[in-house]
Amino acid sequence: MKKLIVVIVILIAAIAAGWYVFSTKGSNTNTEARSVAQAGDIVARVNGEAILSVDLEIIKAQLAAIQGVDIATAQADVKERLQTTALDTRIGQVLIQQEVTASGFVAPAKDVEERLAEIRSQFDTEEAFTAALAADGLTVDSLRTQVANDLAIQLYLEETLGITDVEVTDEEVRTSYAEAAAQAENVPAFEDVQDQIKAFILQQKQQGLLDDFVQKLRANAEIQVL
Template sequence: MTTENQAQEAEKGHLFGNKYLWILGIVIALAIASNVIMYIWFTSPARIGVAEVNGEVITKDEFIKAIIAQNGQSALDWIIENKLIYQEAKKEGISVSDEEIESRMSEIRSSFGSQESFLSILSLYGLTEEAFKEQLIPRMLAEKIIMKDKDISDKDLIEFFAKNKSSFDEKEQVKLRHILLKTLEEAQQAEEELRNGKDFGTLAKEMSIDTATSSNGGEMGWVGKGVLDPALEKVVFSLNKGERTSVVKTSFGYEIAEVLDKKAARSVTFEEVKDRVKEAYIEDIVQQNYSDWVQGLKSVADIKYYISPGK
């Protein structure tokens, strides 16, 4: 899946679901492309080719160009956009403080249900908070630049809330702990130990490969819909408090999860979620204006390409 496609997939739940999943998609795609290229160069520095077909060598350059063709144009465009955003922010004297970044990161952690859940999702992709934050900062700068001359009234927010009320209502949540394993055999072994009375938290510490949660007995905290792997989400939201899944095959491996608690969906008032409404309203305006704004920056920039990534 290309960077662009990953961002589009994440964007499906963008505005009122988990609006930060698209950043995660970008970070993952950039990491995959760069890691593969680094592996090629440093595991066989003296070798010209990566394979042969009937004696004809497939060179490193050919292979890297293929990787770039799959992920490169979107990834390179993303990096160029970030450079332009930083340059524009510097020109306009706009910055984001450490406090603003941490506040936004706190919001993001909450949008994933909890700190544990957020770290768990990052860990499953081999990512860190720092890598995520690096992609978030230019987005925050762009938001400030786009919004700097725009006034927001309570009337605007109330109308926006009324139009999108169901999106702000609290969705059903589950408090989970889980055990993630590489193989079906390991998962079946873990399931058997649980059936024989082994403590779930102890087993998670001993066997789970999710490094973000294993030391805490597999606890992921509160998780809303749209965060978990779809296969696991479907099962856990059908369970009652205290119930446990059987082995579930997910995109990360094999998982066993236990529902520690549940919160029912709840309708909210404007005053309860006014801050969230304002954030979503700003995000909506930024989303509507971002493409034209960044294209404007590109149109007057001196951009030189030294590679030719394909679409």
């Protein structure tokens, strides 16, 4: 039962974040926030590109929110783990962005505008939309650039790695359920959790492809942690 609960908890976190959130989303950090950072804020370089402490703070906040961790009151080992994970994540983001840029891959303008329209639709008025952007140090143009970059990464990974082509068989789902059920009593009925288990296995397979891709990029990259 414990393993099954862990599976479901991890799944919820994965869905909340999006399967590629730590590898792609947020790959374009707040430009204005980064522009005011001083040289002393550089924590690493990836193929000469600087990673700033402000970049890591954004990722740590995302990680902490998903894990339900209060950074302010967290134990030292938890903070260290968040810092390490955030740095590894940011390095992966930069490597992927560099790879996509070098490939010349760009998102179709139509897709970018559709995504912008989706974001706008979350606000009642244009004024509320621009106010929300301003609060994050963004403008419509800078958001458009960020959306274009994020979409390019997403589409590149889908096309190059076949992320969306990954499949999960019924046998894999039943095997995972059987392994969990063998370790505990009173597990939920298979029919009640099969969709969650399938989604979790799918996310794990997709993440595995992404991890392998990033590791290959890291093997050929010049990375300096300062």
